[in-house]
Amino acid sequence: MATSLAEENYLKIIYRLSENTDQGVSTNAVAELAQTKAASVTDMLQKLAEKGWVIYQKYQGVRLTPSGQKIALSIIRKHRLWEVFLVEKLGYNWDEVHEIAEQLEHIESESLIQKLDEFLGFPDRDPHGDPIPTRDGKMADQIYQPLSEIKEKMDCVLMGVAKDAAVFLQLLTKLDLNLGAKITILEINSFDRSLQIQVNSAAPIFVSHEVAKNILVKA
Amino acid sequence: MATSLAEENYLKIIYRLSENTDQGVSTNAVAELAQTKAASVTDMLQKLAEKGWVIYQKYQGVRLTPSGQKIALSIIRKHRLWEVFLVEKLGYNWDEVHEIAEQLEHIESESLIQKLDEFLGFPDRDPHGDPIPTRDGKMADQIYQPLSEIKEKMDCVLMGVAKDAAVFLQLLTKLDLNLGAKITILEINSFDRSLQIQVNSAAPIFVSHEVAKNILVKA
């Protein structure tokens, strides 16, 4: 069945909100991410339920059916492949690609995505370290852990981010915290849980707990 | 001012229909290309006129204003650059790219098109030989002439096509009539104006006047 742009965006949002919980996703949470009003969300959830892409019961939140999940994953796959293209082939920085990929993810062509995937050398992570779902709708787990959970004195490598807001990514870039950066944790301050770290053996810097939570590393 | 997808398509269609004539473009002609009804076209023309993109007077047809033309050319520029990408980088054939480019042409990002243009090596023709408008909205003339206008015994090179319907392009491909093919006109049959030609020095073949009209060559 055909999916409209609005429907695809809702499914993607519901998917994202479902990742952390096995509860139904609340109307308000969806409204916030969709940048719309709760009343509009209710409307749309009813429509998505009719089409069989979500399970929705009044006041009980919403969850994706297998077919809804499949659609969401195909949008995410397209989004992430296009991000790889934008960074690897067109030379964008990792903080610049999100908006453009939001548009490109809705282009409809099976063959296009297959050929793009091949052109990019079948990448399995996007420029933010997020796994790219496979063609048959399987997505690898996020195997990396937040920097905030690494112990003092340990070494690790920056493999991804848990948040791709441009302001956050720009901060990381400014601190030389790029994909693949070698990080040594010198000290964790118990007061505010901020970290003193060394990036690529340069002079030590401080990062807040909030930042560390959103940096994903391989120990 | 922002342009919706529908508006962009109308402007593009009006541009195309204006290319051959300096008359206003008729409502019906637009309706046919837009695959919609004349009444819907009238609605839209009034809206486009309010926005200052077309000059429209009841029963008098429509023509683009400079700002409307600028929008149309930017859509055409995007369409053709994406076609180059699809053929040159992703390995599509020239008869497969039109539909996908119809979607990609509406992606909105100045920087994306600049970077794409650069990535492709600043091409000035698309895979069908059509000129790509420049960033500031200038489009080179179609400098090639139809094969149907070349004299007997002359040699020429296939530089483009005047029609990009898939069935036509597939026929050309089957006849080995690809971009750059060397064509020698052996004979023009006065009865039906069909041509006997030789392609890349292979065995002679016949093509109809209709086909010859839509093949663009450099003498």
Add this chain to the structure above:
DNA sequence: ATAAATTTTTAGGTAAGACTAAAAAAATAT
């Protein structure tokens, strides 16, 4: 020049996807 045919426009409606305001249900606090 008038009649017939065609094209174009107007009028009135529909569906998608958003909105506001008000009502209803659920969650939280006293």
Add this chain to the structure above:
DNA sequence: ATATTTTTTTAGTCTTACCTAAAAATTTAT
């Protein structure tokens, strides 16, 4: 346990872009 607050839903509109049917203008044919 009841009152208050918050969340969610319903009801009623709006805009965009399309539709059909009928009216009006234009073009073509006689």
